[in-house]
Amino acid sequence: SHIHWKATKQKMTEKEATDKNTTAASTSEDGKDETKKDTTKSIPPLEAAARRLERLLGGGGKSDSSAASPGSLSVTSSESSVVLAQHTNPAKIVKRWLGTSSGTAAKATLSDVSTAASVLLDPVGPCATGRDLLLNLAPPEASMEVEGEADDEKKDGPKYLAVATREVEGWLLSLSVRLLWRAEKAAEALQLATQGVAILTTHLDDATSHGAVAGAASNARGGLSAAAGLYPLLARMYRYRSLASEGLSTPEQRSHTAADLRPDMVTAHRVACLRRDVDNQATLLNLMLRDLLSADQVEQAQKLLSNSTFPDSASNNQLCRYLYHSGRIQALRLDYSSSFSNLSQCLRKAPTNTALGFRIAAQRLLVVVQLLMGEIPDRNVFITEGMLVELGPYMKITQAVRRGDLANFHSTVSSFAERLKTDGTYTLISRLAHSVVKAGLRKLKLSYSRISLDDVAHRLGLPNATSAEFVVAKAVRDGVIDATIDHEQKYVQSHDLVDVYATTEPTEAFHRRIAYCLTTHNDAVRGMRYPPDAYKKQLEASRGLRGKGKDDDKTDEEKAAELEDELDDDY
Secondary structure, eight states: OHHHHHHHHHHHHHHHHHHHHHHHHHHHHHHHHHHHHHHHHTSOHHHHHHHHHHHHTTOOSOOOSSOOOTTOOOHHHHHHHHHHHHHSOHHHHHHHHHHHTHHHHHTOOHHHHHHHHHHHSOTTSTTHHHHHHHHHHSOOOOOOOOHHHHHHHHHHOOOOOSSSHHHHHHHHHHHHHHHHHHTTOHHHHHHHHHHHHHHHHHHHHHHHHHOTTTTTTOOTTOOOOGGGGGHHHHHHHHHHHHHHHHTOSSHHHHHHHHHHHHHHHHHHHHHHHHHTOHHHHHHHHHHHHHHHHHTTOHHHHHHHHHHOOOOTTSOHHHHHHHHHHHHHHHHHTTOHHHHHHHHHHHHHHSOSSSOHHHHHHHHHHHHHHHHHTTOOOOGGGTTSTTTTTTTHHHHHHHHHHHHTOHHHHHHHHHHTHHHHHHHTOHHHHGGGHHHHHHHHHHHHHHHOSEEEHHHHHHHHTOSSHHHHHHHHHHHHHHTSSOEEEETTTTEEEEOOOOOGGGSSHHHHHHHHHHHHHHHHHHHHHHHTOSOTTHHHHHHHHHHTOTTSGGGTTSOHHHHHHHHHHHHHHHO
16 A cells, blocks of 8 residues: 555645646746737837838838938938839828827827937938937937847838828827927927928929939929828928917017918928929818908908919818808908808718817807808707707897897897807807897797887887887888888888799708709719729829720820820829
């Protein structure tokens, strides 16, 4: 039994040793897996987004750390950019990438931006100036490096960007400006935005003059080049600069800065038109209209609106802003019908899941325009989700206009005067007094076939019967009511109700509906003007494949003429 007991104990010892080895092996494998996971997750979000843009623009994410002097590009970067520009649209790629990277940018801090700049941008490359600006904003965070990766980095050198370096520089600068602006550091944000605009403009000028990027991809008409990837970033920088100038502390600083920026925006808009830069055209036009409206220069804004053309291929957000500014200018100039059309189209095109503040501003301006046109907005407009509190004063003003109570209207406007001035609608609402009187006269006409002028003055809140007589006479002349004034006996005699179909109101309503249908049709046609597979013709033309098949019998002159016509259609 003693021997059996020893054998059993030896087996148990061997089994425990085997279990320990198995546990140690699994623990080591788990440790390796965790190390791999940690290594995979060690890339910061900003750096990962920048590397993704490098791949999208045709780069490999690696470059020699000993780059050329500032202002020049490597041969590999130039060749890949030229090939990319022949077959793709860099501006479209950058805009889509900006949309997908918005979540990453929203969570970034100044330290994250500074760290990304130190890792991605070459200190002796063309983006050295922007890199120094970003590093001066905040100290870079110390990165936790794996020992193997640190040895590889020392051996191969830092992996700076090659193709997307200028785009990433502009993106990081715009993130820094936004962070400073949200931290209510408007002066620092304005200074950095001005420097960022100068840097991006210099990059575009270098690409155009030296031909390092856009030479092989452009033609005599100024076609699309690889430098077009900077267009949406420059437009974003202009917008942030305008927001930073509006956030300055004193009105004197704001007015002085706005006066200094206007000539620069006009020059930039002209250059954008020559380059056929749609993003900067639309952005700068909206910024100039916004600046003139904030300075109460309505006539100058109208001249700019009438002498400029908004690009058809601009983004939907810029189109909504343009329609809002146009509607506001037309409302201030008493063109209520055009203003109502533009504001209605603006609300239809505005995004429904975001931009609540913009929709509130457009909706309250549309309510005021409807009241000035003599219409009463639907109640559902005021109880929309997110707008109940903001549109509360306008609902009370609408109720006063609907009742035709002039005294209630004046008391309501005076109680919300500061709020209306902040919203920028006080000037338009002050014109509603006449609409209130007209609404009250219509109610009196429907209620009484004959009423004395004293009663009219009492019900409308007018000072005396003489004022009521003048008001009724003007309403009769304008066609608001159909009545006759007896000046001797001081009363108003209403006429029989006229058939509405005998007036011009049905024709006007029919015209508005037809105009809306035609506008919708034109927008649909404009959206489908590019036929399917149209890009293949341009691709074949760039590869020299157009002279095959049925075109073999054509001469070189005929082929060149056809190619010229196709390029004219494309550009």
